[in-house]
Amino acid sequence: MLYHDVIVVGGGFAGMRAALSAKAAGADVGLITKVHPMRSHSSGSHSGINASLKSYDSWETHVQDTLKAGEYLNNQDAVEILCKEARTEIDALENLGMIFSRDENGLIDATTFSGSSVARTVFSGDSLGHILLQVLYERIVKERIHTYDEWNVSSLIVDDGNCRGVVAREFKTGDLRIVSGSTVILATGNLGRLYQLTTCSLTGTGDGQALAYKAGASLVDMEFVQYAPTAIKRRGLLITEMARAMGGHLLNKNGDRFLKSYSPDVMELAPRHVINQAIFKEISEGRGESGCVFLDMRHLGKEVFSDELRETEYLLRDLENLNPEKDLIPVQPAMHRPIGGIKTDTGGATTIPGLYAAGECSNNGAHGAGRLGGNSLLDNMVFGRIAGESAAGYISSRSNKTELDGVLEQERDKFNELTSRDVTDVMPGMLRRELANIMDAHVGYKRNKPGLENASELIADLTARTKKLGLVNKNSRFNTELQMLVELESMMQISGVMVRSALCREESRGDHNREDYPDKDNSNWLKHTVATQVAGEDALNYTEVVSTRWNEKEMGNGSHS
Known part of the structure; x- marks a missing residue:
């Protein structure tokens, strides 16, 4: 049986940063990724990372810009950590070998991205993503962190209320394997492929969000989607x-x-x-x-x-x-990017003990209702590192082999059911396109009640049709059709959560725009939407925004118009 103290699922910026920090804290780390890390969606980032390095800037000003961009739905404790730790993270990246563009004095250069009041976004021309990904992966290799490339995690192992590992399918062989551990960090990234017109790579299918939700973890603010x-x-x-x-x-x-x-x-x-x-x-x-x-x-x-x-x-x-x-x-x-994701605290812990999350699949409230330009990569670095440190410090007992064998059999039965279905004229890719068109039309940048209700009905029908899909390719090895069907089931589930969350939030704020409720409503909606699956039933609840010392009235209104 495979075992690692910390299992990281996802090989992009947040996943590799988490793996490196967990390794530095003394943990044995395994990194599982459905594509090679150098092919992750992170490589598509051309932008920069916010950090208040200049004398005219401060972490407090960075906090204020972040809160305004997020329309004050931000958890202020998370924002403070994000902005305070930015300088430290840039120093750490330089020490790892990251190359940043320089000004005429040889200092790290900075420019102004959307929503920032001063130039604080550091960059590497327009190729930062490629360079950063290479730097992180080189360090993964140097630290001898074991990577499971082209392995797809199909379920989390939750035993006695604690996350104990994962079940993963190796694409090359089709074999299902258990990887057990003390903690699991989900860093699976984007869900952009729920939409037709998206900047996201083909790998962004909401895998981590679906894994966590099916295991009983909460998702938060899933109605917010950034364009x-x-x-x-x-x-x-x-x-x-x-x-x-x-x-x-x-x-x-x-x-x-x-x-x-x-x-x-x-x-x-x-x-x-x-x-x-x-x-x-x-x-x-x-x-x-x-x-x-x-x-x-x-x-x-x-x-x-x-x-x-x-x-x-x-x-x-x-x-x-x-x-x-x-x-x-x-x-x-x-x-472009989801704002909502797996609900975590500022240490990366989800609502399931032993399960952590970081990066774009997660949400600790730092971005509120809209992400400040340049804060996404910063989030990956800061909270990826913190999640790795937190997971390495978490102690839990290992499940015994008998318990885990039972989990593996259940997962084999699930895959056998998928491959034993009768072949149909409909292919997974057809339903995937239908879903994306529905999301574009009704859950895109402009929303209203009739459209969202229509989307809910259409997605329910698509979900039922998905459960009847048969596969032409019955082989286990290199089966892209099977992979697409597994991803499609996750996409259906997460899209349903997004629609329900959007339908319930009767206001417009940041990256959630209701044509039938065009105004921001602090009296009723300055709160987070929390989605949880309880005994197979979907439930929505709400939690208060965490405030520290930043006041919207004193700083000025958010920028919704």
Whole structure:
């Protein structure tokens, strides 16, 4: 039987950061990932990491910007940790070998991302994701952390109320194996593939959220979904926020820099949800073109492209045959990152003892109703490290082999049932596309009660159809069809939670926009939505926002408009 003190599920930024910190704390660590770590969705990040390194900035100012972007639904204790620890984390990354762009004095450079009042986002041109992922993986190899590449976790082992390990399927052989341990950290990342137009890679299917929910852990604020304003037309491929930070303009079809009518003080550096609202309004009122507005970078100059936007220029030339030095770039908002996720405390602990979570599959309340540009990677680093340290310090008894053998048999029975179904004309990919279209249409950036109720009914029907799907490929080895079906079942479950949460929150705040409730309602909705499955039944409850010393009235209203 395989055993590790700490089992990390997910090989992106948060997962590898958690694995390294758990190893540094003296734990034996195993890292399980359904794709090789260097192929994780984290590699698609082109942006930067917030940290108050400059003399004109402070962690307190960073907190204030984070709270305003989150429309004060943030848990302030988590925000304080995030912002205080940022400088320490940048130092740690430099010590690991991370290369950051430098200013004329040789110091780490910083630029201004959406929602920030000062330049605090450190970067590596527009290639930070690739570089950071390489740095973390090299350290994983150096520390001899065992990785289980292309293993997919199908269930958590919860024994006597404690998480004791996982059941995982090796893609190469099709074998189901138990990996037992004292603690498990879920760091499985995004759920963007629930949507059709998304910046997320194919691996973002909400695996960790579904694993935790089925095991009895709570999910929180699942109604909040962040859109990126500038995705390439129809592709969903993100044009990095660096393009706007370097001075790129957004234009409507008339050539007007339309954000002067929505956020005149900060223009393209307004919080993302403000920019998204403006773009959707321009398009709906006829000032867009083919569902898009335009990103104008023609005035930036060759030096900016060669030094800071090299990868962006290459992608546009290669995929779209567009030269950003000469051409306007058609862009549209696309689903980017979930705000909601597995409910954790500031140490990464979920509501199940022995189970931790970090990164985009988790939520400790740091981001509130909308994530500040540059805070996502910071969250991965800070709370990934903290989750690893917390998990390494957790002591629990190991389950005996007899108990775990029973779990393995149950899981084999489940997979045997999937492969024994009669073949149907419907393939998993067909239902996956149907689900994504439903989410785009009714649970996207604009929502209302009839649409959400329709989505709920359609998803219930899709879920029933999913349970009858048969597989053409009955083999266990390298079975991508089976993998897609397992992912689809998770996607159906999580989409249902998102719809229920969105239907119940009768206000508009940050990245949750109800056309039938267009205003923010602090009197009734300054609280977190908590979803839990109890005895097979879905339940929603609410918890209060954690406040420390930051007051919305003193700092100014949030930025919802």
